[in-house]
Amino acid sequence: MDLVLENIPFLLKGAYYTLLITVVSMFFGLIIGLLAAIARIKGNRFVRNVARAYVSIIRGTPPLVQIVIVYYGLVDYGIELGPLTAAYIALSINIGAYVSEAFRGAIQSVPKGQTEAALATGMTEKQAMRRIIIPQAIRYAIPPLGNTFVGMLKETSLVSVIAVTELMRSAQLLVAQYYVYMPFYLSIGIMYWLMSNSY
Amino acid sequence: MIDIKGLYKNYGSHQVLKNLNLTIPAHQVVAVIGPSGSGKSTFLRCINGLEEMTQGKITVNGHEIDANASKKVWQKAIYAIRQETGMVFQQFNLYPHKTVIENVTEAPIVVKKMQKEKAYTIASALLKRVGLSDKENVYPSQLSGGQQQRVAIARALAMEPKLMLFDEPTSALDPELVGEVLKVMKSLAEEGMTMIIVTHEMNFAKNVADRILFMADGVIVEDANPKAFFKRPQTNRAQQFLQQVTEF
Ligand SMILES: Nc1ncnc2c1ncn2[C@@H]1O[C@H](COP(=O)(O)OP(=O)(O)O)[C@@H](O)[C@H]1O
Ligand SMILES: [Mg+2]
Numbered sequence: 001m002d003l004v005l006e007n008i009p010f011l012l013k014g015a016y017y018t019l020l021i022t023v024v025s026m027f028f029g030l031i032i033g034l035l036a037a038i039a040r041i042k043g044n045r046f047v048r049n050v051a052r053a054y055v056s057i058i059r060g061t062p063p064l065v066q067i068v069i070v071y072y073g074l075v076d077y078g079i080e081l082g083p084l085t086a087a088y089i090a091l092s093i094n095i096g097a098y099v100s101e102a103f104r105g106a107i108q109s110v111p112k113g114q115t116e117a118a119l120a121t122g123m124t125e126k127q128a129m130r131r132i133i134i135p136q137a138i139r140y141a142i143p144p145l146g147n148t149f150v151g152m153l154k155e156t157s158l159v160s161v162i163a164v165t166e167l168m169r170s171a172q173l174l175v176a177q178y179y180v181y182m183p184f185y186l187s188i189g190i191m192y193w194l195m196s197n198s199y
Numbered sequence: 200m201i202d203i204k205g206l207y208k209n210y211g212s213h214q215v216l217k218n219l220n221l222t223i224p225a226h227q228v229v230a231v232i233g234p235s236g237s238g239k240s241t242f243l244r245c246i247n248g249l250e251e252m253t254q255g256k257i258t259v260n261g262h263e264i265d266a267n268a269s270k271k272v273w274q275k276a277i278y279a280i281r282q283e284t285g286m287v288f289q290q291f292n293l294y295p296h297k298t299v300i301e302n303v304t305e306a307p308i309v310v311k312k313m314q315k316e317k318a319y320t321i322a323s324a325l326l327k328r329v330g331l332s333d334k335e336n337v338y339p340s341q342l343s344g345g346q347q348q349r350v351a352i353a354r355a356l357a358m359e360p361k362l363m364l365f366d367e368p369t370s371a372l373d374p375e376l377v378g379e380v381l382k383v384m385k386s387l388a389e390e391g392m393t394m395i396i397v398t399h400e401m402n403f404a405k406n407v408a409d410r411i412l413f414m415a416d417g418v419i420v421e422d423a424n425p426k427a428f429f430k431r432p433q434t435n436r437a438q439q440f441l442q443q444v445t446e447f
Contacts, residue, residue: 116249117292117351121306121358122282131309135296 004183007174011184014170015191021087021156021166026149028092033099040104042129051100058097064158066090071162087159091152098148106141107133150196157192167191200225200393201246201362206255207266208241208417215241217417219255223410225361226391230404230425233414234440239397242414243364246395247284248277259284260361282310285355289367291347293339299350300326300335303357310358318357325353329383345376352383363387365396381407401444405429413437 004011039051058066070093071086081089110133118128160169171184178184201223208216215238223229231239244250246257248264251273256265262279265272293302303322307313313321326332329349339347348368355363365384369377381403388394388407398404404411404425411428413421415436421428432438 111292113288113290113292114294117286117288117294117354120247120249120281120284120286121354122278122310123306124278127309131305132294136294139296 001183003174003178003180004187007184010174011167011170011187011191014165014167014188015195017084017164017166018153018156018168018192019195021084021091021159021164022149022153024088025091025095025156026152028088029095029099029148029152030145032092032096033101034103036096036100037103037107038129040100041107042125055097055100058094059101063090063094063155064161066094067158067162083159083162083164086162087156087164091156091159094155095148095152098151099145102141102144102148103137105144106137106139109140110136153196154192200227200260201395202256202258203246204256206242206245206257207253208238208245208250209253215417216245216252219419221412221419221422223393223395225393227410228388228392228394228408229396229410229412230408231395231397231412231414232399232401232404232440233412233420237414238417239414240366243286243366243395243397246362246364247281247286248273249286282358283360284362284364285352285358285360286364287348287351287355287366287368289370291339291344291351291371293347293350293354295339298336298338299331299342302339302350303354306354306358322353322357325356326350328356329353330379343376344372345379348372348380349383352380352387356387360392362393362395365394365398367397367399369398369400399444401429401441413440415440 036051036054039047040055043051067087067090070090071081071083074081114132114136115128118132119125123131156166157168159166160172163169165173167188171188174184175181203219203221206216206219207214219242231242233239241250245252246259252266254266256263259280260283262276264276264280294305297305300319300322303325304315304318307318307321308315323332323335326335329352331346331349331353334342334346339350342350368384369380372380377400381400384394384396385407396408408425411421411423411425412419413423413428413432420434421432421437423433428437429441432441
């Protein structure tokens with residue numbers, strides 16, 4: 001226990017990176033996800049298929065594989081990313097797929113009469129989408145987005161494999177230094193739990 | 200003002216509208232009646248392009264939509280028609296995330312790019328006209344059905360339409376709220392608005408409309424003067440229908 005208290009600043013720094021990665025990835029994921037959702041609902045056949053393939057591939061492959069592809073795989077093509085940058089990119093792309101599903105569901109749960117009412121007053125499809133549908137869809141999307149956010153918070157632990165010193169890797173480093181496991185892993189477990197429940 | 204030629208509408212192999220032809224002059228109030236599923240809503244929705252017709256030609260205020268026209272030409276005409284045509288739905292379809300007055304100012308601001316201040320002045324006057332001055336800043340969910348439908352009428356009027364389409368505007372209302380909505384519609388009719396009203400309110404149709412269209416199975420079976428129609432419908436189909444709706 002003393003060991004944990006002694007190393008709290010180090011663990012807190014890890015927690016800071018965990019949160020940072022979560023928030024940054026969530027931010028870009030929201031943008032990617034909104035675009036993908038609109039592409040799937042309103043795009044032409046080609047755009048729709050591209051968006052659908054994106055969602056299907058991301059949801060059908062382990063995030064760990066996605067992370068190593070971005071960090072290690074791209075090196076083969078001369079693209080060397082820093083670990084943190086690779087983490088942002090891989091996780092933003094990952095979360096975008098889940099966000100797009102949340103948005104798509106939300107947009108589709110706005111009753112059809114809303115679009116019709118807007119079109120009947122002379123709005124274009126785009127205006128109806130922006131002024132009438134999306135503001136309502138955002139409300140429907142908040143609960144699933146909250147779940148996605150918590151999921152992302154936990155998933156960031158995966159980027160410890162590419163040497164980003166977030167919370168998980170902070171604990172691993174301490175374990176390697178002191179040769180005790182439980183206190184550190186238990187502590188970060190509690191820290192993840194606290195963060196998940198306080199957003 | 201409205202000219203419809205050879206209008207057909209199919210859903211897959213199901214023919215819902217079968218060769219409608221009619222002309223409606225400006226300021227006429229037309230009541231469309233007929234059994235459920237006869238194509239009344241579809242007919243109305245073809246006029247402002249919420250449904251795409253399968254065949255035929257519709258001209259509204261000189262804007263022509265033709266089933267054979269390219270998508271682009273069709274879109275352009277339909278936008279022009281919609282800006283001059285108000286529509287009122289059975290389920291009101293007010294925007295729940297906007298206040299009553301925002302519901303009314305939305306289209307003038309977004310579609311006509313009207314100055315906010317002017318849009319609010321117009322909206323206030325319209326809400327006064329439908330008797331809802333005290334509700335400007337509440338949300339639709341706080342209103343009764345009758346009040347919501349009156350807001351929906353004000354929302355449509357805010358675009359200063361030349362034509363108003365009503366699709367069973369009182370069918371979703373509790374009986375005691377029907378009157379307040381019909382009253383607003385009657386005053387519009389008296390001011391000379393061109394109106395097409397799908398309704399089951401036979402008394403309203405008889406007393407307010409200038410013309411009755413009786414539809415069955417996608418066809419206009421009778422096109423008649425209300426007095427004559429309600430006194431003595433010409434077809435069996437219409438006689439049966441009137442008997443059914445006036446029983447009890
Ligand atoms: N979107 C649709 N897809 C398939 N069939 C439809 C659709 N909308 C309406 N119909 C059918 O078209 C017919 C006419 O419907 P509608 O115009 O709503 O009739 P009414 O308003 O007179 O009750 C009905 O048989 C209905 O089932
Ligand atoms: Mg109907």
